[in-house]
Amino acid sequence: MSSKLTIDQWWILLWSLFLGFVLDKLIFIPKAGISYVIFVILFYIVFFIVLRNLSFYNRRMGNFLLICILVLSTNYFLYDQNGFYLLNFLVIPALMFLHYLLRIQPKSTSSFFTPQTLIPLGLKKLTMSVNQNVYLFKYCTRLFSRNMDEQKRKVWSKIFYGLLLSMPLLFIVIALLMSSDLYFTTIMTQIPTWFTLISANTVQDILIVLLFGCLFYGFFQAAFVYTETSTSDNPGLIKGFDQIVVMTLLILLNLVYLFYLVIQFAYFFNGDLAEGFTYAEYARRGFFELVTVTMINLTLTVLILHFVKQDHTFYKKSIQILLSFLLGSSLLILISAFMRLHLYEQAYGFTFTRILVHAFIIFLFVIIIYTMMKVWLQRLSLIHFYILSALIFYCTINIINIDGIVVDRNLERYTLTGKIDLNYLNQMSDTGKLGLIKLYQINPDVTGLEDLVVAIRGEKLQNQSGEWQSYNLTEEQLIRKLQELTIN
Template sequence: MIILELKIGKSEWIFLFLCMVLGIVAEEAFFRAEIGISYLVFITAFYGLFFYRYRGFSFAHQRFGYLVLICIWLLAAGYFINDNSYFFALNILVIPGLVFFHLILITSQKNIRWNKSAFITYMLSKLWLAIKYNFQFLSQLGTYFKQGVDESKFLVWKKVLIGILISVPVLFVVLGLLISADSQFERMLGGIPQWFQMLDGEVIFRIMIVLFYTFVFFGLMQALIKKQINVIIHDDKQKFTLDGIITLTFLVLINVVYVLFTIVQFKYFFSGTLQGDFTYAEYARKGFFELLFVTLINLTITILVLTYESKSTGYIKRIIQSQLTILVISSGVLLSSAFMRLSMYEEAYGFTFIRVMAHSFMIFLVVIFMYTLVKIWMEKLSLFHFYFISALLYYTLMNVINVEQIIVTNNLERYEQNGKVDIHYLNSLSHTGVLGLIDLYKVTPELPGLKDILIERKNEANISHISWQSYNLKRIQANDELRKLQIQ
């Protein structure tokens, strides 16, 4: 149950104006050109307005809040420092989600635990509260402007406005069809006064975007700072449980399979010998994804048992813990095997974004499994708390370190060793790949196809114009190197 008091005063009008300015900044940052430094500019403006509105506010969960805030800034800075299209696309959703989570986290009550499932419900209630606040504000705004106006006349104008709003989208479609159907009608519309033709559809669209952002910022920040009465029911009673005997039987059977598989891995893979007609690269390609998928299944099983097992006691509990330990160790062997398979596959076919990310994800899983192993014997530890923070740090780190630079460096080293390199894949990367091709050209200018690619890239650099929104260090560096490159 949430009770929200709404009063429109001078401070609300000032803050609404500031939110409109922030809405203009958002439109300029995201809808004018390719995103670059503009995301960092927007985040700076957004949190500047937020901390101005919440000056003197007593924030909760400050240490974890600072961690999330640092990650948000680093992810936003990635648009300026690096140039990775994969992360750029993901961060369109990740950064706004983290910002929303951060605002709810630090403005919540101090006794609310963010690592519980009830916090998701709490976040959704705050989102609904922000939407409700905007409707209440607009309703009171209408009441404010209605003062001193005859009720019947106000109702008429209200209905006229609603009719106009309903007719506009229909008229756009109908007029477009009629103009296409009859040239005479099109010429007749050409005689409409010039002032009417100034209603550019793009301008209207941008105004709508600004207003949308304005009320998103205004509603959310205003709703969170208002006095509220929150009734949160903490239901710590576990409704679903796993029987100890059934769980133990299941773990024993599945661990037998994993122990046999581990023996096979040590016999063939870790010993450096293979049987049959498989090469190492073929063997790696054959089993990598299967092993990784099984590892994720094992992690899911371990989490479910730790969460829902019916808290057996005595020797049953110890045996279950031992079986979970075997499961985690077996998962480590699977990860090692998958890691080695992928390494051999990269040696045979080169390094790509997906392969390097798969390597990094397996290292992340090792960290997760190590913590889970400790959790098996120390029950008071929180799994979700560690998983969330480690996943956030892992994702932020992969954004910051420039994965594409690792790909380029390793592919160039591989070329020095065996003379094999996929220049077309390097060209498909961002400007980091272009810088790698330039380095490759300086060493081996006669490489087939390389000269043509760099000439095309140089021509693009010579005619390119980078707006302030798209300013990116890698893009600027690559264009400068291309312009200086002596190639005909």
Template sequence: MEIHIKQKDLLFLLGCLGLGILAEISFFHGKIGLSYPVFITGFYLVLFLRFRLSFNHRRIGVLLMVVIWILAGGYLLYDNDFFHVLNLLIIPVLVFFHIVLITSTNRFRWSKPEFITLLTTKLQEAIEYNAAFCKWILNKTFKNMNEQTAHTIKRILIGLIIGIPLLLLIIGLLISADAVFQEVILHIPNFILQLNYMEEIARAAAIILFTLLFFGIFQVLQVKSKPARNSMIERAKKEIRWDSITAVTILILLNTVYVLFAAIQFTYFFSDGLLDGLTYAAYARRGFFELVFVTLINWAILISFLKLVKDDRKGMKLTLKVMYSLLIAVSGVMLISAFQRLSMYEAAYGFTVDRILAHAFMIFLIVIFAYTLIRVWMERLTLLHFYLITGLTFYTALNAMNIEQIIVDNNLNRFEETGKIDIEYLDSLSYTGLNGLISLYEKEPNYPELKNILRNRKQQMEWQSTGSWQSFNFTRQEVTEKLLELDIGY
């Protein structure tokens, strides 16, 4: 790739350097909290200064911006380790998707596979741009040197790169082999030993990598890209068609089994009790596998048939629609059954993150199947567009609603009704779970082992140093103050 570096590009590089420093400060100095929204603010400030207001795809762009801010704000507002770890991957992907989208031309439809090709192309172009930029820097650096001097410096740098790691290895071996040599080495002035060179080098390397990453991506965003189209794939997409009679045969066979299955088990799908010989655990697990079955089989069949089965005959089209609708209806019965089974399991054994997420996933699938049913009868609607927006909305809602607080509240309500609660599980949660234990202690201070758990957590907090500003989080701050003021006794 040939590049032409202008003065304004070098000035923008300084802005990316500042953004790289901000990224290193935000993500490599303790637990992430306030620092994530601060970094997102800095990132989009640089983006808007670079491209002004010349953006496209504004409706979906605004939605993505809101989603990104909600997910980043979760690091400040809530203390949910599950989503915090997951969002370390989700947020950068969404940000990259967002900035490529709003800087691309309107001819690209974000819900089409071609846009995925554009994303990969932009990432590849950014890497190529950085490689060309580094080459440009080297050429500028050695431009005023004669060829022999430049060649000598290059050989020295290669020698240092190879020799320094080898030197460290040999020194380590010699220290192990000779006590006198070890004593001499260890008499290096203390102030040199106290300097953490490796950490500083690692931080500097991280800043450089972040700077080049941001600089490369920003520089190629509005460069016209021509995503490569694979003509063989395009021809295959046009040629692949499934026979409608074969599809109807498959649907009749499956629907017959599903209807029979639902009819036989309908009596206990929606009953209040269990079949003889079934425990709550077995009942819930069986419902879970039904959910997996519905997701992997029925949904895949629906999407495949709607995409690949085409028949203009009115009678066949009506038959297919009826079969699709029946498949969706039976799948809905299975989802409702699985939902109720899990609710019974929670009533017996309590609420956990996995069970709440399973409930949310079932609701998501019900919405997906409902829209698919509408799509069966209104062919002009698109599925992928709705699936992507709905999935993004559901995931954002899960982050915004503070699932751990829902779990704590439901377990405390269950304790008031049954006198049962799993304090070990609440202790395994984040600070929200700890807050639940404090609330439980205020209601039932003599609950077995509760006082010991709170005492240990309080001692840990007293020994810990005050966190940095990067780690500030409202939930952690509130619960920490609440526990430190709690009179537990010793």
């Protein structure tokens, strides 16, 4: 490694600090809205500028991931869904890191999307990023201490390292002490006011810019270093599980499923409750069946397809038939779970979780159908399809506005039965509150509805953030409706 930074490296550092600044102003705010999608767009502009001299690979899959990232980030601007707000703060960076790995490595997507490839590659790039920052720190230390003698330089370096290592421990200890003593908490919260030259918020902003600027710098620098990845489909494991053992296992498991289906077939599709069960118990049993399908049948099928050596025509056909029956039983159980959950919703109403489970059942249905095709068409790739379909599913449930579906279905249920859970709609995002306003316009005499609407209007109009970074279309629509609303 060179003893000094090149012009290109200085530019990468400046671009990285710019991204750290943008991140601080657009993401580290009380509530992200349009700012999230702006940050993603700015990040990829910088990404392609900084790495413009690098050859990009796996373009088709990379573009697909980029579309998914943009769709998920746009969700912060279009909707106000509490269920996805925090989750996407983890999912979007994870997809961006996956996109980064995919585009900089000259490997085909067929061999890339395996744990044996992704995990080691991600760890190597993370290590490279840390090493790049260590080198940057050492270089800056030499730059600012060039007039010191070697002994003083070592002393100051050790002091700085000691301060750096002590920060996490000090943070934990101070937090514990503040939680144990109210007076100590009061004193600690007043400390920032002792310094008039620089505020606590400014210190926080500087730390965020430096921390994430160094993070971006490390990964940009690591992108220029090609990393060898394992292309072995099955390292450390041998395809040689005994076929007779597997057939025995499948026969016993299928007999259990056959016995289970025969017993329950009388009420499997008739839409009535089993004797002695409440709606809640009925739905829980359906969900347990769903978990059983995903954890046992699919996992077992994938393991058998991947690790069983099928070198005899009779055994191969027998295993294919047994796996098809196993997956067919799984489809019937999924249908049963879907119908039971529908009965539960008719009785108790619609929620975000129940609609999400419905969508997840449909997703599993597609997965099982494809897996059944894989049983007979061995050239198909399971892992590749699973990842693609999972990304499409996740982006779809983000963009279709599940909260809006929940509100519409509950209002439809109200027109049919006169029943509605006002408190649940009020606890939802702004979409739920829009539903309450719509209900008030339909029937303002619903018990307790007017008080809720008045409270929502007072709270929402009083607590508008006014920050452009938090701008959200759903919130803007709610404020406009509240301003136009006439309370009887």
